[in-house]
Amino acid sequence: MTKILKTSLLAGASLLVAAGAAGAQEIDEVTLSVVGSWSSLPLYQQFEEPFWTEHLPQASDGRITVEMTTFNQLGSSGSDVYRLLADGVFDVGMTVADYTVADAPELEGLDVPLIATDASTAREAVDAARPMVEDIMRDRFNSKLLAIAPYPPQVVFCRDEIASLSDLEGRKVRGSGRMTTQFLQALGAEGINLAFSEVPGALERGIVDCAITGAGSGLNAGWWESANYLLTLPLGGWDPVVTAMNLDRWESLSPATQDFLQAQITEHFEAPAWADAQGALERDVACLTGGECATDTEASMTLVEASDEDRATAMAALQETVLPDWAERAGTDWAQRWNESVGAATDVEIPLN
Numbered sequence: 001m002t003k004i005l006k007t008s009l010l011a012g013a014s015l016l017v018a019a020g021a022a023g024a025q026e027i028d029e030v031t032l033s034v035v036g037s038w039s040s041l042p043l044y045q046q047f048e049e050p051f052w053t054e055h056l057p058q059a060s061d062g063r064i065t066v067e068m069t070t071f072n073q074l075g076s077s078g079s080d081v082y083r084l085l086a087d088g089v090f091d092v093g094m095t096v097a098d099y100t101v102a103d104a105p106e107l108e109g110l111d112v113p114l115i116a117t118d119a120s121t122a123r124e125a126v127d128a129a130r131p132m133v134e135d136i137m138r139d140r141f142n143s144k145l146l147a148i149a150p151y152p153p154q155v156v157f158c159r160d161e162i163a164s165l166s167d168l169e170g171r172k173v174r175g176s177g178r179m180t181t182q183f184l185q186a187l188g189a190e191g192i193n194l195a196f197s198e199v200p201g202a203l204e205r206g207i208v209d210c211a212i213t214g215a216g217s218g219l220n221a222g223w224w225e226s227a228n229y230l231l232t233l234p235l236g237g238w239d240p241v242v243t244a245m246n247l248d249r250w251e252s253l254s255p256a257t258q259d260f261l262q263a264q265i266t267e268h269f270e271a272p273a274w275a276d277a278q279g280a281l282e283r284d285v286a287c288l289t290g291g292e293c294a295t296d297t298e299a300s301m302t303l304v305e306a307s308d309e310d311r312a313t314a315m316a317a318l319q320e321t322v323l324p325d326w327a328e329r330a331g332t333d334w335a336q337r338w339n340e341s342v343g344a345a346t347d348v349e350i351p352l353n
Contacts, residue, residue: 037071083103085245096239113234113237132338133148162229166313199226211227216281224288
């Protein structure tokens with residue numbers, strides 16, 4: 001490296017540091033109350049908590065401080081997070097979008113089963129849906145959308161032997177959301193609504209035969225102790241977690257603070273979570289099936305690969321039954337917006353009259 005180039009790089013670095021310091025001095029001094037998602041799962045442990053409690057205070061030079069808990073630590077199932085956020089009970093809230101579709105059925109369109117089998121496609125679908133989600137969060141929950149981050153795709157844990165998707169027919173299967181439950185019913189299974197924490201006991205007692213959740217979620221929650229077969233066809237989508245801020249609180253912040261906060265969330269929380277998603281799926285499946293694993297686990301589930309016939313059967317159920325049913329609940333306008341955004345990005349179309 002020449003002396004001139006080295007000097008130029010050092011000067012540039014000094015300017016960036018100075019600009020960052022100046023930016024930090026321009027933002028408001030605020031304390032934010034933040035409610036994260038499941039405290040036991042990797043999205044919170046590896047991305048949410050470090051971002052809000054460590055990175056953001058440091059990046060703001062201490063001008064933004066955070067008081068953080070999670071919805072399960074508050075005793076919530078996650079379904080009331082956005083209602084409480086709308087009322088200003090806290091400033092920022094995170095929960096799985098599917099948990100709240102009773103209040104906003106149009107939000108189901110964010111996480112449609114099967115349309116994304118890898119993280120890259122899932123990110124494209126989420127980015128396409130983002131303008132819809134922004135409107136939903138503003139109009140339904142008086143909030144400003146800040147980020148959409150993924151859990152790994154929702155896979156199927158079964159207690160007894162399965163060899164293909166058709167083996168779910170007639171079985172009682174816990175779904176991970178309303179659309180997933182209806183998807184299961186379209187496949188001939190009995191879709192069961194059951195809280196995440198109740199699944200291991202329900203599998204052991206035969207209340208359900210199978211259950212759907214993210215591979216990492218099932219790994220960390222010990223579902224492999226009650227289930228023996230793992231079908232990795234993403235019947236429950238990627239279970240996106242939406243992060244939003246109470247709109248009144250957002251609008252009380254200066255433009256400089258808003259810009260700073262959004263830029264930090266996008267670059268240092270949302271982007272890393274998506275970058276890790278595909279690798280996390282592969283690592284989690286390896287851990288669950290007795291492969292190489294960075295953590296101590298005795299899991300040795302049998303991996304069931306989906307066939308082309310399985311995928312064709314599932315896609316037919318999605319397009320002929322599940323999506324038209326959602327379009328009826330959400331309304332034609334939302335279905336049309338979905339077709340023009342998520343549908344266009346994934347080559348899936350809801351038939352509209």
